[in-house]
Amino acid sequence: MAETGARAALRRISERNTVRIAVTGLRQCGKTVFTTSVVHNLLAAGQWPEALPFLKAAGRIVAAEVSPLAGVPLFPYEESLAGITGGHAWPRPTDRLSGLRISVRYRSRRPLARLAGTRMLHVDLVDYPGEWLLDLPLMAQDFTAWSAETLARTQAPARAALFERWRAFIDGLEGGGPADEALLDGAAALYAEALRAAAADGLFLNQPARIVRPGEMAADDPLLRISPLGPGGGGPGTLAGAMAARYDEYRQRVVAPFYRQHFRTFAAQIVLVDVLAALKGGEERFGDMRDAVGAILQSFDYGRSGLRAWLEGARTRRVVFAATKADHVSSNQHPNLRQLLREVVARESNRIRFRGVDTEALALSSVRCTEDVVGEAQGQTLSMVLGTPVGRETETALFPGEIPAHFPGPRDWQQGRFRFLDFLPARVHGVRGLPQIGLDLALQSLVGDRLR
Ligand SMILES: Nc1nc2c(ncn2[C@@H]2O[C@H](COP(=O)(O)OP(=O)(O)OP(=O)(O)O)[C@@H](O)[C@H]2O)c(=O)[nH]1
Ligand SMILES: [Mg+2]
Known part of the structure; x- marks a missing residue:
């Protein structure tokens, strides 16, 4: 109001x-x-x-x-x-x-x-x-724009394999074809499965977010049956049109109040x-x-x-x-x-x-x-952190690697360059x-x- x-x-x-x-x-x-x-x-x-x-x-x-x-x-x-x-x-x-x-x-x-x-x-x-939070950008994107962006993202190396089954399914759909609720639900189920796998794999850009973390919503809430669709004619009565209506309802009823x-x-x-x-x-x-x-x-x-x-x-x-x-x-x-x-x-x-x-x-x-300590490793004196890593019982001094001051280059990404561990809260x-x-x-x- x-x-x-x-x-x-x-x-x-x-x-x-x-x-x-x-x-x-x-x-x-x-x-x-x-x-x-x-x-x-x-x-x-x-x-x-x-x-x-x-x-x-x-x-x-x-x-x-x-x-x-x-x-x-x-x-x-x-x-x-x-x-x-x-x-x-x-x-x-x-x-x-x-x-x-x-x-x-x-x-x-x-x-x-x-x-x-x-x-x-x-x-x-x-x-x-x-x-x-990943739902907030949806407020500024209509279904067509969101679909196009998401499709491109799911084709990049980090996601391609995870989204393959879903991709094959929606490739077989004609976006402009008649709205068929069962087909829409089928696409949404495969998309949800892939999205959860991406989250489990440590990827962040997963939308709609409530599919990954429903909160007070039920995991099978009909509001969450959403999937991007390939480019193809939308409009009322079509598959793309019906999915766009689901997407808009999700934005209105879930995202807008949160935002x-x-x-x-x-x-x-x-x-x-x-x-x-x-x-x-x-x-x-x-x-x-x-x-x-x-x-x-x-x-x-x-x-x-x-x-x-x-x-x-x-x-x-x-x-x-x-x-x-x-x-x-x-x-x-x-x-x-x-x-x-x-x-x-x-x-x-x-x-x-x-x-x-x-x-x-x-x-x-x-x-x-953790506390800063100085330790020896392989004949070198190094700045280390002393704390109790998650999964261990006792305090351990570790050399976690150095932080680059710039975006890491190919050499920095080599295995083992960054060895940060999670620590338990210190005893205070x-x-x-x-x-x-x-x-x-x-x-x-x-x-x-x-x-x-
Ligand atoms: N060593 C250390 N670990 C921290 C610190 N803050 C957070 N962590 C670690 O980060 C984890 C996540 O922290 P949370 O505060 O639960 O993260 P969050 O942003 O609330 O996460 P969600 O609730 O999933 O959105 C914790 O379980 C700790 O392992 C910190 O100051 N020091
Ligand atoms: Mg939290």
Whole structure:
């Protein structure tokens, strides 16, 4: 429903002390762990501001409190934290949407404002399965355009074999032929099977996303019976026309609400990118990850200004790009990790900056699980990381390989070049904040200017 100008103005006033942070990132890039660590470190900052040295306002935070976000199930913060600190286990992949508000009471930097008492900033965060983001680009593509793009993608080497059966099936269909529900369902079933296989194979650009991660929808929901079709006459009553109608219904009923409610307006965005996992996955997965991040960022409307921004509320001021799980490599690799991330997002970053929004890139570890150590291997002294790799019981010092500062070339992709392992959360009490790298810098960029 459209808001009147007056109502929107009132809403704007109440939003003045609220920051909605869009935590954006592909599956398993670290969104849930990031959210947990942000909440925990802000809760701890009132008493232990040293946990966030680069958040300039940390020393002025008095205390913070968590509350639910209207209309969204509560983010399972306690459960996630207990897993990390008590059980030394990571959260499970997210399969539902959830959110929370963390309200931070702080003292103003300005002496006069301080006389008036403390101030409040509400930070709103939403968590969701990373797969779902890949649906956002569908909002701007009609069925014909989406089909053409998807067909081309499924012919590239990384996917060709997985999509072969589906491809043979749709090649036998005449898009302009009469609409036959059984044929449409047949194409959709084969497409769904191939899409799930691609996801299992570590590929990201899988659309429609709910086929891979249905969430609260049933896996056999008729809304999910969608498949791209080859070029061929569409129009009402034809196969292509009927499939286009299914596609539009999915966009309207599934994608649009997700987009409208959670990504249309936010004041700050952090884009989490697991550059290390993509490097480890090899050249094709690395390329797919880059394309997926690019496709998602295309769907945000940056830099609204003037009347429209005023009427619609929060305007994005800043986008922070973060290469996550930086603790998988030693600190001397972080500058290269950051440089590589800057190359990965260069095109999107340029587009965003052109619209007057600041961007920044950093290396991040929401929960630091390793320490830097120096070790000897094959007669060389090397910088290593010490931590407990997933699947092992004891701490181990490892040399995970070096991060290239530029896009890897053919030689870099040679087997064994990138040996990053996943680590278990380190044994911490988790009262004084979770150990982190760059989380405080990220918070400074995202909300620092709002804690004045
Ligand atoms: N060492 C280390 N590992 C991390 C860190 N953050 C995340 N991880 C690892 O990354 C995995 C995924 O993190 P999540 O936060 O669950 O990822 P997500 O983006 O919420 O994933 P989906 O829910 O699938 O979209 C975790 O299970 C950890 O293994 C970190 O700061 N350090
Ligand atoms: Mg998650």
